[in-house]
Amino acid sequence: MLESYxxxxxxxxxxxxxxxVLLTRITYHHVVGLVLTxxxxxxxxxxxxxxxxxxxxxxxxxxxxxxxxxxxxRQQKGRK
Numbered sequence: 001m002l003e004s005y006x007x008x009x010x011x012x013x014x015x016x017x018x019x020x021v022l023l024t025r026i027t028y029h030h031v032v033g034l035v036l037t038x039x040x041x042x043x044x045x046x047x048x049x050x051x052x053x054x055x056x057x058x059x060x061x062x063x064x065x066x067x068x069x070x071x072x073x074r075q076q077k078g079r080k
Contacts, residue, residue: 012050012058016041017066024070034067 023033044050
């Protein structure tokens with residue numbers, strides 16, 4: 001049980017941020033990538049996969065980091 005919870009926390013720290021970056025690359029807009037990722041997380045919360053405040057916090061931290069890196073990625077691409 002504990003291994004499963006630790007795995008959920010580790011995935012919550014990385015997957016949402018990676019999704020924001022990936023969806024930003026697909027849609028060419030970092031806000032759209034963020035909104036789509038938040039929609040996916042909201043669907044997982046509604047389905048019952050995310051159920052503690054620690055997981056919510058890890059998701060939010062990862063979303064923030066992913067949004068930051070996606071914005072920087074777009075700025076650097078615009079300079080070239």
